[in-house]
Amino acid sequence: MKHRYLPMTDQDQKEMLATIGVNSIDELFNDIPEKVRFKGDYQLKPQLSESALLKEMTRLAAKNADLKSHTSFLGAGVYDHYIPTIVDHVISRSEFYTAYTPYQPEISQGELQAIFEFQTMVCELTGMDVANSSMYDGGTALAESAMLAAGQTRRKKVLVSNALHPEAKEVLRTYAHGQHIEVVEIPYVDGVIDLTKLNELLNDEIAAVIVQYPNFFGRIEPLKEIEPIVHAKKAMFVVSCNPLALGALTPPGKFGADIVVGDVQPFGIPTGFGGPHCGYFAVTSKLMRKVPGRLVGQTVDEKGRRGFVLTLQAREQHIRRDKATSNICSNQALNALAASVAMTALGKQGVKEMALINMQKAHYAKQTFQSAGFEIVFDGPSFNEFVIKLNRPVKEVNQYLLKKGIIGGYNLGRDFTELAEHMLIAVTEIRTKAEIDEFVKEMGDYHA
Numbered sequence: 001m002k003h004r005y006l007p008m009t010d011q012d013q014k015e016m017l018a019t020i021g022v023n024s025i026d027e028l029f030n031d032i033p034e035k036v037r038f039k040g041d042y043q044l045k046p047q048l049s050e051s052a053l054l055k056e057m058t059r060l061a062a063k064n065a066d067l068k069s070h071t072s073f074l075g076a077g078v079y080d081h082y083i084p085t086i087v088d089h090v091i092s093r094s095e096f097y098t099a100y101t102p103y104q105p106e107i108s109q110g111e112l113q114a115i116f117e118f119q120t121m122v123c124e125l126t127g128m129d130v131a132n133s134s135m136y137d138g139g140t141a142l143a144e145s146a147m148l149a150a151g152q153t154r155r156k157k158v159l160v161s162n163a164l165h166p167e168a169k170e171v172l173r174t175y176a177h178g179q180h181i182e183v184v185e186i187p188y189v190d191g192v193i194d195l196t197k198l199n200e201l202l203n204d205e206i207a208a209v210i211v212q213y214p215n216f217f218g219r220i221e222p223l224k225e226i227e228p229i230v231h232a233k234k235a236m237f238v239v240s241c242n243p244l245a246l247g248a249l250t251p252p253g254k255f256g257a258d259i260v261v262g263d264v265q266p267f268g269i270p271t272g273f274g275g276p277h278c279g280y281f282a283v284t285s286k287l288m289r290k291v292p293g294r295l296v297g298q299t300v301d302e303k304g305r306r307g308f309v310l311t312l313q314a315r316e317q318h319i320r321r322d323k324a325t326s327n328i329c330s331n332q333a334l335n336a337l338a339a340s341v342a343m344t345a346l347g348k349q350g351v352k353e354m355a356l357i358n359m360q361k362a363h364y365a366k367q368t369f370q371s372a373g374f375e376i377v378f379d380g381p382s383f384n385e386f387v388i389k390l391n392r393p394v395k396e397v398n399q400y401l402l403k404k405g406i407i408g409g410y411n412l413g414r415d416f417t418e419l420a421e422h423m424l425i426a427v428t429e430i431r432t433k434a435e436i437d438e439f440v441k442e443m444g445d446y447h448a
Contacts, residue, residue, distance in 0.1 A: 081354075083342060084341070087268040090338075105309045105310070116308050118280075121344075123282060126260040126280075126282045127251030129282075130285060130291065132291045139263075141262065142261050145259045146172055149207045150181050150208070153234070156180060158176070159201055159206055160185055161193045161212060161221070162193075163193065168240065186209075192215065198229055206233060208259075209237060211223070211240070213245070217386075217424065220380075237257050238258065240262050244266040248355035249355075259281070269339060278332035278336050278339060296308055297310075354429050359383060365431075365440070374447070388422070389421065391421065398411070401439075401446075409426065
């Protein structure tokens with residue numbers, strides 16, 4: 001039996017042509033010169049019935065190495081974490097997954113409260129005063145932080161740690177190009193920012209210094225030492241954070257950060273082949289009116305009942321374009337809700353325990369690799385990622401691991417020429433001791 005999965009019939013086509021007053025498809029395109037028209041056939045497979053197409057797509061999908069069929073040790077900004085079952089139940093409710101923008105608070109109280117709770121939890125995690133309703137992802141949140149700093153300080157240069165996520169640096173450079181802002185990288189020493197070089201590069205032209213915590217190599221940056229150096233030159237201190245790590249680490253707000261950004265993907269958001277995710281953006285109270293995007297505030301109605309409204313929308317849709325802080329015209333409310341539900345389900349103690357388990361399992365994996373004869377690079381305080389050195393190309397090793405049902409670590413040689421044949425390994429709370437031991441064994445067998 002054939003099924004129509006496209007809504008066009010021959011009769012539909014005739015009626016549409018008659019309505020616009022032409023007799024054929026060819027006549028519809030008469031204005032296009034004959035010499036520029038495509039004469040051949042497209043290199044497409046013959047059309048299939050709906051049933052046959054579903055079988056074909058299922059066959060193709062089965063070729064994927066995913067987190068259900070394989071054990072993953074790949075991180076580098078997107079992680080395989082436990083997602084409480086309740087997350088999907090809540091975000092699948094139609095009032096949430098079909099919601100766009102809660103412009104009418106009288107009919108959007110549920111959505112507005114969910115966003116308000118998200119903002120509150122981000123502030124608690126980061127130690128900051130104010131957080132917005134979310135950003136597209138961690139990379140755009142970081143780039144927006146640099147734009148805010150440049151506008152606030154009226155300076156046109158930012159310093160970024162070379163140990164920042166490579167893709168976040170690319171997004172930052174794209175934003176900076178349009179605003180004529182110069183981006184200068186600070187080298188790393190033993191996997192963390194070079195404080196000596198930071199001192200040399202800092203001057204009265206620098207708008208902000210941006211570091212990642214934990215950084216791209218999994219190392220814990222010394223925020224306590226960085227902050228006085230940055231503020232001595234009246235630059236702004238921006239920290240990009242893995243929010244789960246803040247369940248165990250001292251929040252950047254305690255170290256005097258001006259802006260804290262990141263991606264809440266570790267809380268309730270699946271890897272999804274790299275997206276969509278959800279960025280967060282938190283600041284001190286003095287920067288409240290400079291925050292991009294929108295904020296949800298708590299108020300009372302005329303009867304004194306608690307309610308929620310959109311407030312401080314400093315974007316060009318709502319205020320004069322030249323006064324706008326950003327052209328971000330939306331947020332990731334559904335993914336922000338997923339993160340909020342996940343954090344609520346885990347609770348404060350649960351988030352802390354989950355973070356500590358990540359650290360403990362990564363530490364066990366690191367020790368096991370050392371015992372197997374692997375060199376641990378940048379050995380020092382880290383969260384759930386670390387770097388090992390191989391004696392052959394990472395791509396080759398990962399192809400071998402795939403055949404064994406394992407998704408290996410990230411190939412650092414893609415972004416750092418000095419780290420060719422180095423692998424960034426992520427170990428989350430999902431990984432079991434048996435899986436870690438098997439990973440190290442397979443690596444050792446192939447590496448030997």
